[in-house]
Amino acid sequence: MQLEKFIDRRKTHSVKWFIEDQDIIPLCIADMDFQVSEEIVSAISQKATHGxxxxxxxxxxxxxxxxxxxxxxxxxxxxxxxxxxxxxxxxxxxxxxxxxxxxxxxxxxxxxxxxxxxxxxxxxxxxxxxxxxxxxxxxxxxxxxxxxxxxxxxxxxxxxxxxxxxxxxxxxxxxxxxxxxxxxxxxxxxxxxxxxxxxxxxxxxxxxxxxxxxxxxxxxxxxxxxxxxxxxxxxxxxxxxxxxxxxxxxxxxxxxxxxxxxxxxxxxxxxxxxxxxxGLPWLQEVKEYLNANLEYVCTYLEEHIPSIKVVKPEATHLIWLDCRELGIPADELHTFFLEKAGVRLDEGMKFGAGGQGFERINIACPREVLTEALLRMKAAIKERETC
CATH class of the missing domain: 3.40.640.10 (Type I PLP-dependent aspartate aminotransferase-like (Major domain))
Structure with a gap:
């Protein structure tokens, strides 16, 4: 499946991937790490060729x-x-x-x-x-x-x-x-x-x-x-x-x-x-993939990081994560995942007072990227709990 393919965006002026630390996994900004449909590429290529x-x-x-x-x-x-x-x-x-x-x-x-x-x-x-x-x-x-x-x-x-x-x-x-x-x-x-x-x-x-x-x-x-x-x-x-x-x-x-x-x-x-x-066939494939990613994240967190609760979305390629049971102060939560796990999420506090203790994660990416991010989060939390 084409959606499984990791496409490196680090040198493409992508806001999401424009990061100094090349080891950081950005699961923030709400765009997808999926190549657009061939029909859109063809239409844009034809326009570009016009010159x-x-x-x-x-x-x-x-x-x-x-x-x-x-x-x-x-x-x-x-x-x-x-x-x-x-x-x-x-x-x-x-x-x-x-x-x-x-x-x-x-x-x-x-x-x-x-x-x-x-x-x-x-x-x-x-x-x-x-x-x-x-x-x-x-x-x-x-x-x-x-x-x-x-x-x-x-x-x-x-x-x-x-x-x-x-x-x-x-x-x-x-x-x-x-x-x-x-x-x-x-x-x-x-x-x-x-x-x-x-x-x-x-x-x-x-x-x-x-x-x-x-x-x-x-x-x-x-x-x-x-x-x-x-x-x-x-x-x-x-x-x-x-x-x-x-x-x-x-x-x-x-x-x-x-x-x-x-x-x-x-x-x-x-x-x-x-x-x-x-674009509808491409969109239907993407939605199926997102649904599989959503179920994967829910299952993984329940089994390996049960202190993070998923607010299961009915729409969007974003998941609102309730991290309050981790015991990390709200103003330190985002930095913890960034510095200790190497994963950049969207800081819950930016979304208003109701976002304290929450983080937002973007799951519109190949499964291998999502898996690596979750493994890092698990390791960082385990290290913190054993210190």
């Missing part, structure tokens, strides 16, 4: 491909005018917050959550309202009572929904999404729904776009998505923002143009078209 990489724009084939993907994967009929662009989720989110808020307004997040949300909110001079997820042995759930209390505050203008949730891996149900929608509609709160990981679900789970849950959601929601996580093409910097509300869309696109961010890079359009029309 001119001037300013690019969108075409009917691009919009057709976006509409095709959402129709075939989510049974959602998009209107073409909804489809907008951003070079990335976070740049676009910053512009949306600039369009929707003013300094002093408040924005709700559900921590522990993708930490760039925090800086995006603070950059606009807004207050972060923490509607922390409730964690128990059954996993993570939303605290609806607290959510409505915060949504009802007059300064609250926006809720950033992470769906599926990063890092805890929840795929929110129709009932959960509808209840959130009812609360936000009641109190006039706009929903920015980050659905970047929606295509990467595990068996038995299906992502539901927030805006599709109920017709009323369309007017007060923005869906942020991309082929980047799904097809491992984040470097093409092409995200898709679905904005049904005409007033919000026009305001956003005015800011997008004002900051000179309205054009895709030379390879983004052809890469997206190839991904959405021809």
């Amino acid at each position: 001119i990489y001037g300013y690019s724009t969108f075409c009917a084939r691009y919009y057709d491909a976006v509409e095709y993907w959402w129709k075939t994967q989510y049974d959602w009929e998009l209107k073409r005018e909804w489809i907008s662009f951003s070079p990335g989720i976070i740049p676009g989110m910053n512009l949306l917050l600039k369009a929707l808020t003013k300094p002093g307004d408040a924005v709700i997040v559900q921590d522990p959550v993708y930490y760039p949300f925090f800086s995006a909110i603070q950059t606009q001079g807004c207050t972060i309202l923490h509607n922390s997820l409730l964690y128990s042995e059954d996993g993570y759930k939303m605290d609806f009572e607290d959510f409505e209390e915060k949504a009802a505050q007059p300064e609250t203008k926006v809720f950033i929904l992470c769906s599926p949730h990063n890092p805890v891996g929840r795929v929110w149900t129709h009932e959960e999404l509808r209840r959130i929608g009812e609360i936000c509609e009641k109190h006039g709160v706009i929903v920015i729904s980050d659905e970047m990981h929606g295509d990467l679900t595990y068996p038995g789970h299906k992502h539901i776009p927030f805006a599709k849950v109920h017709p009323d959601h369309l007017d007060f929601s923005i869906t942020c998505a991309a082929p980047s996580k799904t097809f491992n093409i984040a470097g093409m910097q092409s995200s898709i923002f679905l904005i049904p509300n005409k007033e919000i869309r026009e305001h956003y696109e005015t800011l997008l143009t004002g900051f000179g961010l309205m054009r895709p890079n030379a390879f983004a359009v052809e890469g997206t078209i190839a991904a959405y029309y021809k």
